[in-house]
Amino acid sequence: MKKLLVLSLFLGFLTMNAIAQDHKMDKSEWHKKVKDELKLTPEQVTKYDALTTEYDPKFDAIKNNSSLTKDQMKEQKMALMKEKDVKLNEFLTPEQQTKYKEMIEKKMKDMKDHKQ
Template identity: 55%
Template structure:
């Protein structure tokens, strides 16, 4: 009986740790998104109208990406593939209301972000 109780306590601790890690990951993702969106708005000098469209676009696509990332039926590779397709789709819609200069600046920001990811140590 004591072993059974001990087993339940250990399983509870493990489950709690897993949930806490998942919540931390969601907070980190949301923080990264907020920082990225602020950087994009600042660097591109978006107008009020563009900012409203950008915010709506981000809200729509962040929800779609979150849904893909939570789909346990997809492999990690399939999730990544769908996520990249959604990002490309989002970018094409974004470019519909950005000026050519803003598009160039945005592409530069994306390249910079990709370089930073490549330089980051694995596991981070």
């Protein structure tokens, strides 16, 4: 029985580690997807990369701030996302803005479905 418990804990740890690694890869994959699907110009890619460089550490700081409650964390992330989106929309075409909004909505829905 103890062996089964230890094995279960070990498998759980491996699963959580794999999920964490997938999450890290998701960020870079997301950035690539945005650039590809929106068909960003080289100038837009430069501006997008600058936004990413500016905002990713801010999102990570919120995520790693253990003094925040889950609701505070969500609130701060949403405020930061809105701020970033305003800057992003400054250099996206109206068509790209629409496509980006659709991508975000799909990503949010997928994340919500994944949590259930």
